[in-house]
Amino acid sequence: MSNHVYKKIELTGSSPNSIEEAVQTAITKASQTVRNMRWFEVVETRGQIVESKIAHWQVTIKIGFTLDDE
Amino acid sequence: MSNHVYKKIELTGSSPNSIEEAVQTAITKASQTVRNMRWFEVVETRGQIVESKIAHWQVTIKIGFTLDDE
Amino acid sequence: MSNHVYKKIELTGSSPNSIEEAVQTAITKASQTVRNMRWFEVVETRGQIVESKIAHWQVTIKIGFTLDDE
Amino acid sequence: MSNHVYKKIELTGSSPNSIEEAVQTAITKASQTVRNMRWFEVVETRGQIVESKIAHWQVTIKIGFTLDDE
Amino acid sequence: MSNHVYKKIELTGSSPNSIEEAVQTAITKASQTVRNMRWFEVVETRGQIVESKIAHWQVTIKIGFTLDDE
Amino acid sequence: MSNHVYKKIELTGSSPNSIEEAVQTAITKASQTVRNMRWFEVVETRGQIVESKIAHWQVTIKIGFTLDDE
Amino acid sequence: MSNHVYKKIELTGSSPNSIEEAVQTAITKASQTVRNMRWFEVVETRGQIVESKIAHWQVTIKIGFTLDDE
Amino acid sequence: MSNHVYKKIELTGSSPNSIEEAVQTAITKASQTVRNMRWFEVVETRGQIVESKIAHWQVTIKIGFTLDDE
Amino acid sequence: MSNHVYKKIELTGSSPNSIEEAVQTAITKASQTVRNMRWFEVVETRGQIVESKIAHWQVTIKIGFTLDDE
Amino acid sequence: MSNHVYKKIELTGSSPNSIEEAVQTAITKASQTVRNMRWFEVVETRGQIVESKIAHWQVTIKIGFTLDDE
Amino acid sequence: MSNHVYKKIELTGSSPNSIEEAVQTAITKASQTVRNMRWFEVVETRGQIVESKIAHWQVTIKIGFTLDDE
Amino acid sequence: MSNHVYKKIELTGSSPNSIEEAVQTAITKASQTVRNMRWFEVVETRGQIVESKIAHWQVTIKIGFTLDDE
Numbered sequence: 001m002s003n004h005v006y007k008k009i010e011l012t013g014s015s016p017n018s019i020e021e022a023v024q025t026a027i028t029k030a031s032q033t034v035r036n037m038r039w040f041e042v043v044e045t046r047g048q049i050v051e052s053k054i055a056h057w058q059v060t061i062k063i064g065f066t067l068d069d070e
Numbered sequence: 071m072s073n074h075v076y077k078k079i080e081l082t083g084s085s086p087n088s089i090e091e092a093v094q095t096a097i098t099k100a101s102q103t104v105r106n107m108r109w110f111e112v113v114e115t116r117g118q119i120v121e122s123k124i125a126h127w128q129v130t131i132k133i134g135f136t137l138d139d140e
Numbered sequence: 141m142s143n144h145v146y147k148k149i150e151l152t153g154s155s156p157n158s159i160e161e162a163v164q165t166a167i168t169k170a171s172q173t174v175r176n177m178r179w180f181e182v183v184e185t186r187g188q189i190v191e192s193k194i195a196h197w198q199v200t201i202k203i204g205f206t207l208d209d210e
Numbered sequence: 211m212s213n214h215v216y217k218k219i220e221l222t223g224s225s226p227n228s229i230e231e232a233v234q235t236a237i238t239k240a241s242q243t244v245r246n247m248r249w250f251e252v253v254e255t256r257g258q259i260v261e262s263k264i265a266h267w268q269v270t271i272k273i274g275f276t277l278d279d280e
Numbered sequence: 281m282s283n284h285v286y287k288k289i290e291l292t293g294s295s296p297n298s299i300e301e302a303v304q305t306a307i308t309k310a311s312q313t314v315r316n317m318r319w320f321e322v323v324e325t326r327g328q329i330v331e332s333k334i335a336h337w338q339v340t341i342k343i344g345f346t347l348d349d350e
Numbered sequence: 351m352s353n354h355v356y357k358k359i360e361l362t363g364s365s366p367n368s369i370e371e372a373v374q375t376a377i378t379k380a381s382q383t384v385r386n387m388r389w390f391e392v393v394e395t396r397g398q399i400v401e402s403k404i405a406h407w408q409v410t411i412k413i414g415f416t417l418d419d420e
Numbered sequence: 421m422s423n424h425v426y427k428k429i430e431l432t433g434s435s436p437n438s439i440e441e442a443v444q445t446a447i448t449k450a451s452q453t454v455r456n457m458r459w460f461e462v463v464e465t466r467g468q469i470v471e472s473k474i475a476h477w478q479v480t481i482k483i484g485f486t487l488d489d490e
Numbered sequence: 491m492s493n494h495v496y497k498k499i500e501l502t503g504s505s506p507n508s509i510e511e512a513v514q515t516a517i518t519k520a521s522q523t524v525r526n527m528r529w530f531e532v533v534e535t536r537g538q539i540v541e542s543k544i545a546h547w548q549v550t551i552k553i554g555f556t557l558d559d560e
Numbered sequence: 561m562s563n564h565v566y567k568k569i570e571l572t573g574s575s576p577n578s579i580e581e582a583v584q585t586a587i588t589k590a591s592q593t594v595r596n597m598r599w600f601e602v603v604e605t606r607g608q609i610v611e612s613k614i615a616h617w618q619v620t621i622k623i624g625f626t627l628d629d630e
Numbered sequence: 631m632s633n634h635v636y637k638k639i640e641l642t643g644s645s646p647n648s649i650e651e652a653v654q655t656a657i658t659k660a661s662q663t664v665r666n667m668r669w670f671e672v673v674e675t676r677g678q679i680v681e682s683k684i685a686h687w688q689v690t691i692k693i694g695f696t697l698d699d700e
Numbered sequence: 701m702s703n704h705v706y707k708k709i710e711l712t713g714s715s716p717n718s719i720e721e722a723v724q725t726a727i728t729k730a731s732q733t734v735r736n737m738r739w740f741e742v743v744e745t746r747g748q749i750v751e752s753k754i755a756h757w758q759v760t761i762k763i764g765f766t767l768d769d770e
Numbered sequence: 771m772s773n774h775v776y777k778k779i780e781l782t783g784s785s786p787n788s789i790e791e792a793v794q795t796a797i798t799k800a801s802q803t804v805r806n807m808r809w810f811e812v813v814e815t816r817g818q819i820v821e822s823k824i825a826h827w828q829v830t831i832k833i834g835f836t837l838d839d840e
Contacts, residue, residue, distance in 0.1 A: 005589040006572040008620070012076040012134065018300055020718055023747070024754055029075035029137050031752035040754075042745040045322040047303070049343070052311035054304055054320075060078070063749070064572065067589050082566040082624065088230055090158055093187070094194055099565040099627050101192035110194075112185040115252040117233070119273070122241035124234055124250075130568070133189070145379040146362040148410070152286040152344065160228055163257070164264055169285040169347050171262035180264075182255040200288070203259070204362065207379050215519035216502040218550070222426040222484065239425040239487050270428070274502065277519050292356040292414065298720055309355035309417050325742040327723070329763070332731035334724055334740075340358070368440055370648055373677070374684055381682035390684075392675040395462040397443070399483070402451035404444055404460075413679070432496040432554065438650055449495035449557050465672040467653070469693070472661035474654055474670075480498070508580055510788055513817070514824055521822035530824075532815040535602040537583070539623070542591035544584055544600075553819070578790055605812040607793070609833070612801035614794055614810075635799035636782040638830070642706040642764065659705035659767050690708070694782065697799050712776040712834065729775035729837050760778070 005067045006038065012060045019045060022059040036066040075137045076108070082130045089115060092129040106136040145207045146178065152200040159185060162199040176206040215277045216248065222270045229255060232269040246276040285347045286318070292340045299325060302339040316346040355417045356388065362410045369395060372409040386416040425487045426458065432480045439465060442479040456486040495557045496528065502550040509535060512549040526556040565627045566598070572620045579605060582619040596626040635697045636668070642690045649675060652689040666696040705767045706738065712760045719745060722759040736766040775837045776808065782830045789815060792829040806836040 013026025023040065030037065044060040083096025093110065100107065114130040153166025163180065170177065184200040223236025233250065240247065254270040293306025303320065310317065324340040363376025373390065380387065394410040433446025443460065450457065464480040503516025513530065520527065534550040573586025583600065590597065604620040643656025653670065660667065674690040713726025723740065730737065744760040783796025793810065800807065814830040 004574060005586050008570040008572070010078040010132070011137070012078070014074060018298075018718075020754070020757070026075050027749060027752055027754065037749040037752060039749060040747050047320050049307060049317040049319060052307055052317060054300070054307065057300070062570070067571070080568040080622070081627070082568070084564060088158075088228075090194070090197070096565050097189060097192055097194065107189040107192060109189060110187050117250050119237060119247040119249060122237055122247060124230070124237065127230070144364060145376050148360040148362070150288040150342070151347070152288070154284060158228075160264070160267070166285050167259060167262055167264065177259040177262060179259060180257050202360070207361070214504060215516050218500040218502070220428040220482070221487070222428070224424060236425050272500070277501070290358040290412070291417070292358070294354060298718075306355050327740050329727060329737040329739060332727055332737060334720070334727065337720070368438075368648075370684070370687070377679060377682055377684065387679040387682060389679060390677050397460050399447060399457040399459060402447055402457060404440070404447065407440070430498040430552070431557070432498070434494060438648075446495050467670050469657060469667040469669060472657055472667060474650070474657065477650070508578075508788075510824070510827070517819060517822055517824065527819040527822060529819060530817050537600050539587060539597040539599060542587055542597060544580070544587065547580070578788075607810050609797060609807040609809060612797055612807060614790070614797065617790070634784060635796050638780040638782070640708040640762070641767070642708070644704060656705050692780070697781070710778040710832070711837070712778070714774060726775050 006064045007067050008062045008064050009034070010043070010060065010062050012044075012058055014056045014058045016054075016056055019057055019059050022057040023061055026059070026061055027063065030063055034063070034065050037063050038066060039064045076134045077137050078132045078134050079104070080113070080130065080132050082114075082128055084126045084128045086124075086126055089127055089129050092127040093131055096129070096131055097133065100133055104133070104135050107133055108136060109134045146204045147207050148202045148204050149174070150183070150200065150202050152184075152198055154196045154198045156194075156196055159197055159199055162197040163201055166199070166201055167203065170203055174203070174205050177203050178206060179204045216274045217277050218272045218274050219244070220253070220270065220272050222254075222268055224266045224268045226264075226266055229267055229269050232267040233271055236269070236271055237273065240273055244273070244275050247273050248276060249274045286344045287347050288342045288344050289314070290323070290340065290342050292324075292338055294336045294338045296334075296336055299337055299339055302337045303341055306339070306341055307343065310343055314343070314345050317343050318346060319344045356414045357417050358412045358414050359384070360393070360410065360412050362394075362408055364406045364408045366404075366406055369407055369409050372407045373411055376409070376411055377413065380413055384413070384415050387413050388416060389414045426484045427487050428482045428484050429454070430463070430480065430482050432464075432478055434476045434478045436474075436476055439477055439479050442477040443481055446479070446481055447483065450483055454483070454485050457483050458486060459484045496554045497557050498552045498554050499524070500533070500550065500552050502534075502548055504546045504548045506544075506546055509547055509549055512547040513551055516549070516551055517553065520553055524553070524555050527553050528556060529554045566624045567627050568622045568624050569594070570603070570620065570622050572604075572618055574616045574618045576614075576616055579617055579619055582617040583621055586619070586621055587623065590623055594623070594625050597623050598626060599624045636694045637697050638692045638694050639664070640673070640690065640692050642674075642688055644686045644688045646684075646686055649687055649689055652687040653691055656689070656691055657693065660693055664693070664695050667693050668696060669694045706764045707767050708762045708764050709734070710743070710760065710762050712744075712758055714756045714758045716754075716756055719757055719759050722757040723761055726759070726761055727763065730763055734763070734765050737763050738766060739764045776834045777837050778832045778834050779804070780813070780830065780832050782814075782828055784826045784828045786824075786826055789827055789829050792827045793831055796829070796831055797833065800833055804833070804835050807833050808836060809834045 011026040013022045015021035040061040048055040081096040083092045085091035110131040118125040151166040153162045155161035180201040188195040221236040223232045225231035250271040258265040291306040293302045295301035320341040328335040361376040363372045365371035390411040398405040431446040433442045435441035460481040468475040501516040503512045505511035530551040538545040571586040573582045575581035600621040608615040641656040643652045645651035670691040678685040711726040713722045715721035740761040748755040781796040783792045785791035810831040818825040
C-alpha cells in the first residue's frame with residue numbers, strides 16, 4: 001500500500017457450504033470485470049434457512065482494488 | 071437469494087414530499103443503467119430546511135442487484 | 141414508565157405503501173398474542189424492488205410491552 | 211456550506227400521522243427561537259402504542275443552523 | 281418476503297469445530313419450538329480457549345421466522 | 351458454556367434507587383417464566399426525571415439462558 | 421409523550437462516589453436554567469484515577485425536556 | 491476534571507485549508523458566546539469538492555465547557 | 561442539494577505527508593472517470609509505519625456526485 | 631493531558647455488589663504492574679446470574695496511563 | 701467468571717485456509733507469552749486477494765485471560 | 771501481510787500543532803519498546819482548548835506490529 005489509490009466495491013456472495021466459499025464466489029464473479037483486487041473486508045454474514053437447515057450462506061464483503069494506471 | 075452474487079451501490083434520492091418518494095426517485099434514476107435490482111436498505115435520512123419548512127427529503131440507500139448471467 | 145418491567149420483541153412488518161403502514165402491520169400482528177404494548181423503536185428500514193419499483197417496505201421494529209401483573 | 215460555522219441542536223417532534231409530520235413539528239417549534247436553519251438529520255424513530263395502534267410517531271432529529279453574522 | 285410479518289429471536293449456538301456448525305446447532309435447537317424459519321444474521325462470534333486451543337465456537341445469531349397464519 | 355444452546359431475551363427493569371437494583375428487578379420478573387438464566391448484558395441505561403430528581407432508573411438488559419434439556 | 425416537542429442537551433456530571441450520584445449532579449446543575457426535564461440517557465461512563473483509586477466518576481448524559489409553551 | 495458539571499455543544503467549522511483550521515474556526519466562533527471551553531471531540535469530517543479540488547473542509551466537533559460558577 | 565440523485569463511491573487515497581493530501585489524491589484520481597463530484601466524507605484514517613516513521617497516510621473517503629442529466 | 635503519550639489497556643473486573651466495585655477491582659489489580667494510571671472508560675457491563683440473582687457484575691474498562699519518563 | 705480480573709489483548713492471525721485456522725494461529729502465537737487464556741471475540745475479518753483467489757484470511761480477535769494469582 | 775501474527779496496542783499521542791504530529795509522537799514513544807510496527811488506525815481525535823485556542827491535539831491510534839520470530 002504505497003502511493004496508490006484504491007476503490008472499494010460491496011458484493012454479496014453465497015454458498016451452500018461455508019463462509020469461506022461464499023466470499024470466494026463473490027471474488028470470482030468480480031474478477032470478470034475488475035482487475036487488481038488486493039483485499040476484502042467482511043461486513044455482514046447471514047444465510048437462508050430451509051426446513052431447519054442452512055440452505056445458503058450469504059456473506060457481504062467490500063473488495064479493494066487498485067485504480068492506478070494499469 | 072439462492073446461488074447468486076449481488077452488488078450493492080449507494081445512492082441519495084430526494085423529494086419535496088416524503089421519504090418514500092425520495093427512495094423511489096433514487097431507484098428510478100438507477101434503473102437507467104442498472105438492471106435486476108432486488109432490494110434496498112435505508113442508511114441515512116436527512117433533509118434541507120428553507121424558511122422553517124422541509125424543502126427536500128434526502129434519503130441515502132444501498133441498492134442490491136444481481137450480477138449473475140441472466 | 142414507573143415501577144414496571146418491560147419486554148422487547150423484534151418484528152419485521154411489510155407494506156406496499158409506506159413505512160408507517162409497515163410498522164402498523166407488525167403491531168397489529170403482534171396484538172394477536174401480546175397485550176399491553178407501549179412503544180416501538182425502528183431498527184431497520186429496507187424494501188424489495190420489482191421492475192424498478194418499490195414492491196414492499198420492510199421495517200424492523202422493537203416493541204416494548206409491560207410484563208407486570210395488570 | 212462555504213465559510214460558515216454551524217451549530218447542531220437535537221429535538222424530538224411527534225405526530226399522530228407520519229414521520230414527515232413529526233419532523234416538521236420539531237422544526238416549526240424550533241423556528242420560534244432559532245433562525246437560519248439549513249438542514250436536519252434523523253437520528254431516531256420511535257413511537258407510542260395505544261390499544262395496538264400507533265398513537266404518536268416520535269422522531270428525533272439534529273437541526274443545523276448558521277451561527278454567522280447574517 | 282412479500283406481505284408477511286416476521287419475528288426475530290436471538291440464539292447462541294456452540295460447536296467444537298466451526299462457525300458454520302455452531303450456527304446449525306442453534307437452528308436445530310430452535311426448530312424444536314419454532315416453525316417457518318427463513319433466515320439468520322450473525323451478530324457475534326466468540327469462543328472458549330482451553331489449554332491454548334479453541335474448545336468451542338460460540339456464535340450468536342438472530343433467526344427470522346414467519347408469524348403469518350400458515 | 352460448553353455444548354449448549356442459549357436464547358437471549360431483552361428486558362427493561364426499573365428502580366428508584368440504582369442501576370443494580372433495576373437490573374435485579376428485571377431478572378426477578380423474568381424468573382417467573384424463564385429457568386436457567388446464566389448471564390445478562392446491559393444495553394441501555396436511562397431514567398425518568400421528576401422535579402429535577404431521578405425518579406426511576408430504567409435499565410435495558412439482554413438475559414441469556416440455556417435451551418438445553420436439563 | 422403526547423403531542424410535545426422535546427429538546428435534548430448533553431451534560432457530564434461527576435461524583436467521587438457513584439454513577440448514580442454523578443448523573444444527579446448533572447441534572448441538579450441543569451435545573452438552574454432548564455425547566456420541565458423529563459428523562460435522561462447515559463451516553464458515556466468514565467472516571468479519573470488518582471493513586472490507583474477512582475477519584476471521580478464522570479458520566480455523560482443526554483437530558484430531554486419539553487419545549488412546549490411554558 | 492474534578493467536581494464540575496460540563497455541557498457539550500455540537501458545531502461544524504469550515505476551512506479551505508485543513509482539518510485543524512476548520513476546528514479552530516468553530517471554536518473561535520463559539521468563544522463569542524461560550525466561556526470556559528475545555529476540550530473538543532471530532533465527530534465527523536467531510537468537505538465540499540469544486541472542480542475536483544477540496545473547496546472546504548467541514549469538521550463537526552463537540553465542545554465541552556464548564557457550567558460551574560466560576 | 562435540490563431535486564438531484566447522487567451516487568457515492570468509496571476510495572482510499574494515500575500521501576506521505578498529510579490527511580488532507582491523501583484525500584486530494586483520491587479525488588484527483590476519481591476525476592479521471594467521474595464528473596460532478598460534490599462532497600466527500602472521511603470514513604477511515606490509517607497509515608503505514610516504516611522504521612518508526614509514518615510512511616503513508618491512507619484515508620478512505622466516500623465521494624458523492626450528481627447522477628442527473630447535466 | 632499536555633504533551634504526554636498515553637497507553638490504554640482493557641481489563642474486566644468483577645464484584646458481587648456493584649458496577650463501581652467491579653471497576654475498582656480491575657484498577658487495583660492493574661496497579662500491581664502499571665503505574666501512572668490516569669483515567670478509565672467503561673466499555674461493557676455484564677454479569678452472571680445464579681438462581682435468579684446477580685452473582686457477579688463484570689465490567690470491562692479501558693485504563694489510560696502515562697508512558698512518559700516520570 | 702467469578703471473582704477474577706481479566707485482561708484483553710488484540711491480535712490478528714492469518715491462514716490461507718479458513719477463519720477458524722486464522723484464529724487458532726493467533727492463539728497459538730499468544731500462548732508463547734500469555735498463560736490462562738479463557739476466551740476470544742472476533743472483531744474483524746478480512747483477507748488478501750492474489751490473482752482473484754483468497755490468499756490469506758486475516759482475523760482480528762480479542763483474547764481474554766486471567767490476571768489472578770493462579 | 772502473509773503468514774504472520776500481529777498484535778495491536780492502543781496509544782494516545784499529543785501535539786500542539788497537528789493531527790499528523792500527534793500520531794507521530796505516539797509512534798515515536800512506542801518505538802522505545804516495540805519493534806516491527808507496521809500500521810496504525812486512528813480511533814479518536816480530540817483536543818484541549820485553552821483560552822479559545824486549540825492547545826493540544828490528542829489522537830488515539832491502534833498500532834499493529836509483528837509478533838513473529840524475529
